[in-house]
Amino acid sequence: MTSRRFGRHDWLGLTPEVERFGPLLVERIAGALGESHDALGEARVEGLIRDGDAAAWLAYLAALTALVDRGAASGVAEAETEILAEILRDQYRLAPGVLVLSEADMARSQHLEALLETR
């Protein structure tokens, strides 16, 4: 592989699986937690694909990871939480191919790996 700068749109390649499954999983987990899911739902994903950038996408993944943590801690919607955790783990595994992860993002990635390993 040649060393290259990441393309402006490359991060968009991460979005399909989250767009396909994310909103429904968020709705179920947030619903079980008694939280509003508006801020993390379909409109947020579509808005990011339309107007967002790599940094905004990582911020969204961080918010979803926090939701997974709350779901895992409370033990509600276990199956949905596990699927979302797997999708997020794959996002952090794929991300180094298209963007630069911060220390905090790498910590989230390791946290998700550990969370899924214990299951």
Next chain:
Amino acid sequence: MSATGRRKKATRAGGAKLTLNAKAYADHEIFERERREIFAKAWMIIGHVAEVQKPGDFTTGEIGGEPVVVVRDQDGTLRAFSNICRHRAARLADGRGSCGKVLRCPYHGWTYRLDGSLAAMPEGRGFGEDFDRDAVRLPSFQVAELGGLVWVNMDADAPPIREWFGEEICARFESLNIDQLVPTTKRDWKPREILRAIPDVVRSRKVDDAKALIPEAEYDRWYARYDHNWKTLADNYLEGYHVPIGHPGLLRMLDYPKYKPTLYERAVWIDGPLRDNPSKDFMENLYQRYKRPMAEFPEELEGQWTYIHFWPGQFIDIYPDTIDVWQMHPEAPLSTKTTSIVFRSPNESFRDMLVRQINYRFNSEVMDEDVELCDGVQVGLGSMTYTRGVLNDNEAAVGHFHDLLRDAVPGIDDLS
């Protein structure tokens, strides 16, 4: 176990479907068999119905490298022949136009009636008294009109076209109203001839003489040549799995999660819905804001880009502003010629034309990206370390295509 059952078992790894053997993408014997057993037995697009409306109108094309001419005879019947003179193999007709009542070879003047029989040849006595000119005929092929296009099948035993592709996909294809569209045209400017004629026009001061300097627009084909096996290009067209990675910018316009192929027996229909929200990219936004479906375009497809694959190597890009019929003509294992016929509305306004040009720009970029990807794939398929891969659900149409290849060319998957 049935042959189909064996095939399915041999082409899966765990739950995943396997791709075709990589050797099939460069093998000379397989290439020759594909020409004979796939292309020469398939219904192939030759042109648009408008090109052969009147008696004497003809259009030409090729089927897996075999030259074909389609002509409307004096009774109004559409006929298809080998476009090769039986004398010394010269090409009989070139491009499109009217041949009048006969097809005349440009090399030695052998002249054929529009039923394919030999009418006469210059200096006929020179072939000897025993030469049976009545036995000389152009080989004729099956011809049909479907969805505004003229199709030819070289195989006399092939089923009729509607049976071959299936009624449902034929009806969907007809709903595109391509018969009401016009192919984009090209003018063949000859600057030297025009410069030479200008003094005469100036002297005559007649508008008609000036107009005569503008060459007539012709329905035309757009040609390209790729250093890839035709199946490499087809595989790439048939799946959307590479879109987010290979063409990430497209995701702002294309609603990828709703991208959906529907498989037919010898065709695939792919729905690619567009996003409703305006893109922040200037050109994409311009396209979204000003695109206006052609009046002839089916309403139910207005909000999407649609793609059709007709077996073996025919691909139709259907945009609300234009329809592009793209065909592959394998020339060698690693060389594929493609032709495009691009259709537009006959009532296209200047604004519509600009929108069509923007669309052309997007899709040219996508094509450039695809060619680069296929360059890498073609090298990879020739590697000692790679035999075959696995397919994602989003690559179902590739799996379907590979199964058709396995059926059409037995042994294609068994190369070592």
